[in-house]
Amino acid sequence: MQDERLTIETDSRGVCTLSLNIPEKHNAFDDKLIASLRTILREIEKDDGIRILVLTGKGETFSSGADLKWMKAAAQRDEATNQKDSEALAKLMRTLYEYDKPTVARINGSAFGGALGLIACCDIAIAVRSAQ
Numbered sequence: 001m002q003d004e005r006l007t008i009e010t011d012s013r014g015v016c017t018l019s020l021n022i023p024e025k026h027n028a029f030d031d032k033l034i035a036s037l038r039t040i041l042r043e044i045e046k047d048d049g050i051r052i053l054v055l056t057g058k059g060e061t062f063s064s065g066a067d068l069k070w071m072k073a074a075a076q077r078d079e080a081t082n083q084k085d086s087e088a089l090a091k092l093m094r095t096l097y098e099y100d101k102p103t104v105a106r107i108n109g110s111a112f113g114g115a116l117g118l119i120a121c122c123d124i125a126i127a128v129r130s131a132q
């Protein structure tokens with residue numbers, strides 16, 4: 001699954017950097033990005049050439065959490081749809097928490113809401129001094 005809102009770079013040592021790439025929206029996520037992240041995480045996990053995963057954000061923000069337009073739209077959706085979205089986010093967090101490779105959250109700036117869940121699910125978190 002390709003999602004232009006995510007970038008993947010792997011160096012010769014097997015360090016894979018997965019970046020949220022929506023700096024104009026402070027790397028906020030929605031249901032489609034959650035699905036893409038989970039798919040890509042599983043693909044990276046299967047790659048024997050990758051030894052470690054670094055999760056970060058492009059721009060000045062790690063992630064502001066859920067996209068506000070997506071959250072606002074949730075108020076208009078039925079309970080079953082919202083339940084499905086909640087379960088998808090929980091599965092993403094579980095995938096990252098139970099990851100077979102070491103994971104590092106490289107916090108390049110502010111992190112709020114669900115972004116804190118992503119950070120908490122990583123093995124190591126390293127932040128710039130200015131991160132909030």
